[in-house]
Amino acid sequence: MPTLARTTARRLATAALALSAALATTVGVATAASAEAPVALVDEVTDLAGVLSPTDVDEVTAALDELADTTRYQLFVVYVPSFDGMSSADWADETAVRSGLGRDDVLLAVAVDDRQYQVSVDQDSPLTDDQLADVEADRIEPALRDDDWARAATAAAAGYEAAAQETGSDGDGDGDGDSGSAGDPTVTVPWGTVGAVAGGLAVVVVGSVVAVRVVRRRRAERAERAELDALDGRASSTLVAVDEAVTTSAQELGFAEAELGTTVTAPFAAALEQARAGLAGAFAARQRLDDTEPESAADRRALLTQILDACAGVDALLDAQTADFDRLRDLHARAPQLLADAEQGAAALDTRLSTSAVTFADLVARYAPAALSAVAPNVEDARAALVRARQASSRGAAVLDTDRPAAVAAAQEAADALVRAAALLDAVDAAARELAGAPERLAQACADLDADLADAARLAPTADPAVQQASDRSRAALAHARSAEAGLDPVRALTDVRSAEAALDQLLQPLRDAEAAAARAAARLPVARAELAARLESADATISAHRAAIWSTARTRLSEARAQAQAADAWPVTDPVGALAAVEAATALAGAAVQAARADVAEAQSMLSDRSWSDSSGSTGGFGGSGGFADVLFGDWSGGGGRSGGSWGGSSSRRSSSSSSRRSSSSSRSSSSSSRRSSSSSSRSRRGGGGRF
Secondary structure, three states, rough: OOOHHHHHHHHHHHHHHHHHHHHHHHOOOOOOOOEEOOOOOOOOEOOOOOOOHHHHHHHHHHHHHHHHHHHOOOEEEEEOOOOOOOOHHHEEEEEEEHHHOOEEEEEEEEEOOOOOOEEEOOOOOOOOHHHHHHHEEEEEEHHOOOOOHHHHHHHHHHHHHHHHHHOOOOOOOOOOOOHHHHHOOOOOOOHHHHHOOHHHHHHHHHHHHHHHHHHHHHHHHHHHHHHHHHHHHHHHHHHHHHHHHHHHHHHHHHHHHHHHHOOHHHHHHHHHHHHHHHHHHHHHHHHHHHHOOOOOOOHHHHHHHHHHOOOOOOHHHHHHHHHHHHHHHHOOOOHHHHHHHHHHHHHHHHHHHHHHHHHHHHHHHHHHHHOOOOOOOHHHHHHHHHHHHHHHHHHOOOOHHHHHHHHHHHHHHHHHHHHHHHHHHHHHHHHHHHHHHHHHHHHHHHHHHHHHHHHHHHOOOOOHHHHHHHHHHHHHHHHHHHHHHHHHHHHHHHHHHHHHHHHHHHHHHHHHHHHHHHHHHHHHHHHHHHHHHHHHHHHHHHHHHHHHHHHEEEEEEHHHHHHHHHHHHHHHHEEEEEEHHHHHHHHHOOOOOHHHHHHHEEEEEEHOHHHHOOHHOOOOOOOOOOHHEEEEEEEEOOOOOOOOOOOOOOOOOOOOOOHHHHHHHHHHHHHHHHHHHHHHHHHEEEEOEEEOO
C-alpha cells in the first residue's frame, strides 16, 4: 500500500506532465479541427468522435463494470477522430498518464478517422504481452474492421476477463483495487515544473480524482445490489420455511382440538393466531417489495430486515409452545390410537379417491388442458400419498411394542400423508366448483363490461386515446368470452374480461356521476364478493395441495389477498365504490396467487423426472417453528433468491489452432508497435499493442 506522500507525489507528477503537454499543445502545435490532443479521462467511456449511441454507451459501460466486478482490471475506452498527429502509442500512453491510470488499469484508444487504435497498460501489469496481443487480434481488431465501435470495447472487456481467469489473476490481487494504488514505483516530483504550472494543476487532478470516484461509486453500488439480492433470497426462503411451520402447526392443532377439545388447546390456538399475525406482516412487507413501486436501497434493506425479524419472531413463538404441546398430546402413550386413526382415515380416503377420479375425468372431457394444469396430477398424487400413509401405518404397527418412538414417527408420517392426499383431492373439487360457476359469473362480467362500454361512448365521445384503447381491449375480451373457445377455459376468460373492465373503469371513474357510480358499485358488490370467495378458495387449494413446490410469490399474493378481503369486509356501507375497489383488488391478488402457484408447480414438474416431489410436503409434523429450516433462518445464505444452488463460469480454453496462429502474428504486431514508441513513452513504463484496422 503506497504511503500518502507517495500517492500525492504520483498524482502531482501525473498532473504536471498532463498540464505541461496541454500548455505545449496550446502554444506551439497547430492541429486539424478533427484532431484530439491526449486527454484526462473522467469516466470509463469517453466518446469524442460521436460514434456511440446512448444504448451503445450503456452496453459498453455494463461490460466494463462486469470486468471490474469479476477481475482486478478496470478498462477505460476513448474514441477520438484523430490522434493529433502523434503515434498511437504516444497518444494512448500520454492519455493514460494524464488520467492517472495505474497498474491494473487498461486503456483502449481508438482514432476512428485515422483507422488506428492502441492499447496501453502499465509496465508492471499482470497481463502478458501474449495475452494483450491475443485480445487485440482475436477480439478488438475484428470489431473495428466492421466499424462496430461498441463491440470492440465489449469484446476487449471479455478478452481481459478470460485472460484473468487463465492466469488466476482475477480478484483484487495484492492491491486495494483502486487505480494506481498498488505496485506503482515511487515517482520523483519535478518540483520546478510543478511550481511553474501550479495554477492549472487543480483542473487535471480533479479530472483524475473524478474518474477514480466514478469507478469506486459504481463498484460500491454493485456491491450493495449484490448484498441486497442475497438478503432478498434469504428473506424469501425464510418466509417459505416459516409459512410451512405455521401451516404444519395449524394441522397439528386441529388434530389436538378434535381429540382434546378447544378449551384445553386454547393457549396453543392463541399462540398460533399471534404467529399468523406476525407472518401476515412479513407477507405484507414482501408484497411491498414485489409491487410496481420501486424502493430505494435503504427502504429495500429495511423491508427485507422486517421480513427476517418477523419470521424469526414467529419461529420463536411457535418453538416456545412445542414442549408443552408434545406433553399435552402425549403421543407415545397414544401411538396405538394414532395408528388406528390412520387406518380409518386411509379407508375413508379410498372412497373419496374414487369419486374424485370420476370428477376429474369429467373435467378432462369438458375443459382444455390449460384450465386443469394445476390439478392434472392430483388424483394420481393423492393415490401415491395414500399408499405412503398405509405403508407408514404398517411400519408403525410392526414396531409398536418394541420401538415406541419409531411407531410415533410412523403415525405422524401417515397422518401427514393423509392430510396431503386430502388437500390434493380438495384442489380437484375446488377446481370443479370454480369451473362450474365460471360461466354464470362470466355472463355477468360480460354484461358489466357492456355497460362500461356504453358509458365510455356516452362519457368520452371525443375519443380520448386512453379510453379508446381500453375500449378496444374490452371489445376483444368480450369477443373471446362469447366464443366457443371460452367455454374450454371459462376462468381464464373471466379473468380477461374483469381485467379489461378494471382498466376501463379506472379511466371512466372520474367521468361518472358519483351517485350513479355508487349505485353501480352497490349492485356489483355481491357478484364481486362471490368471485373473490371462489378465487380465494382456488388459490388456497392449489397452494395447499402443492406446498413443497410453492415459492414465496404465490404465498405472498395469497396472504395479501386475504388481508385485502378482510379490509373489504370492513369497508363502510356508505362507500360501495371503495368497497368494490377493495374486493376487486383482493380478487386480482388471489388470481395472481393462483397463476404464480401454477407456474411453481409446472416448474417443479419439469425439473424432476419422477413425481416423488409431490408426495411430500417437506414437513415432519408437530407443533412448532421451522425446525429443519433453521439453517435457512440462522445459517449462512449464499444464494440470490433461487431455490437451488449452482455455479457460474465457463471454460477458459478458447483458442483454436487458427487463433493460435493469429496469436503469433498479433504478438509480432505488438512487438513492432512497441518498437515504434518514442523514448518518452518508454520512460513512462507503459506497454501494449495496436495498429491500423
